Amino acid sequence: AQSVTQLGSHVSVSEGALVLLRCNYSSSVPPYLFWYVQYPNQGLQLLLKYTTGATLVKGINGFEAEFKKSETSFHLTKPSAHMSDAAEYFCAVSDDQNTDKLIFGTGTRLQVFP
Amino acid sequence: ETGVTQSPTHLIKTRGQQVTLRCSSQSGHNTVSWYQQALGQGPQFIFQYYREEENGRGNFPPRFSGLQFPNYSSELNVNALELDDSALYLCASSLGQPTTTYNEQFFGPGTRLTVL
Numbered sequence A: 001a002q003s004v005t006q007l008g009s010h011v012s013v014s015e016g017a018l019v020l021l022r023c024n025y026s027s028s029v030p031p032y033l034f035w036y037v038q039y040p041n042q043g044l045q046l047l048l049k050y051t052t053g054a055t056l057v058k059g060i061n062g063f064e065a066e067f068k069k070s071e072t073s074f075h076l077t078k079p080s081a082h083m084s085d086a087a088e089y090f091c092a093v094s095d096d097q098n099t100d101k102l103i104f105g106t107g108t109r110l111q112v113f114p
Numbered sequence B: 001e002t003g004v005t006q007s008p009t010h011l012i013k014t015r016g017q018q019v020t021l022r023c024s025s026q027s028g029h030n031t032v033s034w035y036q037q038a039l040g041q042g043p044q045f046i047f048q049y050y051r052e053e054e055n056g057r058g059n060f061p062p063r064f065s066g067l068q069f070p071n072y073s074s075e076l077n078v079n080a081l082e083l084d085d086s087a088l089y090l091c092a093s094s095l096g097q098p099t100t101t102y103n104e105q106f107f108g109p110g111t112r113l114t115v116l
Helices: none
Strands: A003-005 A010-014 A019-021 A024-026 A032-038 A044-050 A056-058 A064-068 A073-078 A087-094 A108-113 B005-007 B010-013 B019-024 B031-037 B044-050 B053-057 B064-068 B074-078 B087-094 B111-115
Touching: A003 A087, A010 A019, A019 A108, A024 A073, A032 A064, A032 A073, A044 A056, A044 A064, A044 A073, A073 A087, B005 B087, B010 B019, B019 B087, B019 B111, B031 B074, B044 B064, B074 B087
Parallel strands: A010 A108, B010 B111
Antiparallel strands: A003 A024, A019 A073, A032 A044, A032 A087, A056 A064, A064 A073, A087 A108, B005 B019, B019 B074, B031 B044, B031 B087, B044 B053, B064 B074, B087 B111
């Protein structure tokens, strides 16, 4: 069965610093991979997704992620953090072609300090 | 274009009661999925409806049931509420047949259910 592991439930960075949120997955078939962001009292917003093709994926708000099959990883990065990036981030995998269901990690809360 | 909406935003129930949560999918979307997000956890897939039929279910007991209507809106019903049912319930809609290419899911803001 597929699963997602997010290393670090909390990550703190200074404004302007590099953001790195880690995600590893397990899947028996080539997966689709996603990063979602959740702001307080809101639903989930898609940041970026990998389905096929180029392994470096660019998303909204300056975020990007690289699919590394050999490492079963899909880490999220942003070169320079903004205060507005403070939120909960979820990595997700989908390999059930019958339902598109998403399997989420437990999330990483990003704090950005001035 | 109207996004996914859910009602109510908050709900308080007591153990043993029944609850119905509602979701209006994004305009034109024919597939609705429901997720449960417990405090401090990632969302967990409950089930999906495609064209009014259940199309896949996660590891949830039968007291979690759903409906999808001809206008593609959906309901999640939970019977015999337990304390552990306290969570944020998220609805997501998508367009397309789930057995073809991946169809992006758009999430609503959720309903916060508290069971006392």
